[in-house]
Amino acid sequence: MLGHEGEESLYAWLQRDNLVEHLSAGTTCHGGDNWVLQLHLVLTTTGLAQRETVVARVFSALREFASFQAFPDHVRDEVNTMARTHYQFQPRASSVFGAVTKLAQSLRREPLETYPQQLIETKRVDQSQMRKLWLHLQSPSNVIVKLVAPAGALEAAAAAFKTEQHMGARYAVHKFTPRELDRYTDGGLVPNRTIAFPRPNPYIPRKLSVSSAPLVAQPLVIVPKTAQNDDRSHVVTLDDRFFGDPVVHWSVRVHSPAIRGDSAASVARSAVWAALVDEQLRTPNYTALLAGLSFHVSPMATGIALSLSGYTDKALAVWANSLELVKAMVPKQTAFERVRDRHLRSLE
Amino acid sequence: MRSQYAVPLSTQDHIQAMKDLTLDDVLAFARQWHERTFIEATLTGQTTDETAAAVVAAVAKHFQPAVADRATVTKKPAIKAQARDIVESSQL
Secondary structure (H helix, E strand, O other), rough: OOOOOOOOOHHHHHOOOOOEEEEEEEOOOOOOEEEOOOOOOEEEEHHHHHHHHHHHHHHHHHHHHHHHOOOOOHHHHHHHHHHHHHHHOOOOOOHHHHHHHHHHHOOOOOOOOOOOOOOOOOOOOHHHHHHHHHHHHHOOOHHHOOOOOHHHHHHHHHHOOOOEEOOEEOOOOOOOOOOHHHHHHHOOOOOOOOOOOOOOOOOOOOOOOOOOOOOOOOHOOOOOOOEEOOOEEEEEEOOOOOOOOOEEEEEEEOOOOOOOOOOOHHHHHHHHHHHHHHOOOOOOOHHHHOOOEEEEEEEEEEEEEEEEEEOOHHHHHHHHHHHHOOOOOOOOOOHHHHHHHHHHHHOO | OOOOOOOOOHHHHHHHHHHHHOOHHHHHHHHHHOOOEEEEEEEEEEOOOOHHHHHHHHHHHHOOOOOOHHHHHHHHHHHHHHHHHHHHHHHH
């Protein structure tokens, strides 16, 4: 719920005011029985300057989730469907050691009689326990905020910096002040009624099956097939006859004389436009991403590359919708400045 | 970001171009870049011929109002010629 990037999410709320570039949430296991919930936010320059607002919105979102009466069944069902699908059609691991380590770690958490069913599927959501968790998380006394930023951006706190003895890294530690505590608890929080549980995801795959075509033992014998080669397009298909998994990888390069890799101005225009499109598609396409389908736009020296990877079932629908969005995209000044600044930082 | 073609561009060139870029430039680019295009697709996995045709048709619907000369926009020598044009036009 916290890491969701849909229209009614914490991420969308922070993005609307240009406070974050990315947001993700997850848990890490510390020992046998301890789990830490982590929320990772990549702040914009504006977000760094207004970091108290960012933290206050996180607490505000936690309070909103705690106020909801019931965890929706459709979210649990979708998460279960995708977990089963990913398990059923998991990619072959390139690192045997990594795969075995992961298996050994997960085997500790479920008896062999049922493994891995309980780890994959959530049979029931205990509403009262869920509510307790939200309430626990929304108390600042249970939260640690870590901020990593260029020293120059934290001038006001510079006097409090210490130097770590082994690596020489500079750091400072401080407790939430009474003013911050007021801001992060009930009295000081600004409610946001736009935050809601995600709606049903139309892209969750329903019909997936391994290829019925006979599979081959050696992938090297598979020959690409030219489906189209004329003045409009050159299309090559390559049937997966080795794994047979119900996935597609589509890469389409749209060459244009208006895009030239030998002109810095042209490179800048296409790079920023592609990054803006990719960023603005993030929220509307987040449901597709949750359903295992990722669509991207990137610049090339001679045009724009469009790509999609994921499960076959809804791939064409995501492809068509994404292209509509790419064509209709009109960037705003704040988004443009954020993306251009990011490119400048990477160049400098 | 660095060009793979004949005219070398320095990082400083890219930084300056990025600093000079405006939102209006990007909006104009968004309107114009797909006026003439050539589509090159590689479709792998469980993709039937019908699906492949639909994938390319969806791209053409939005990004191919007119066909570009294939060699001009995809081949390296043509890029070199474009670069020569830029140098000559900048000397005028």
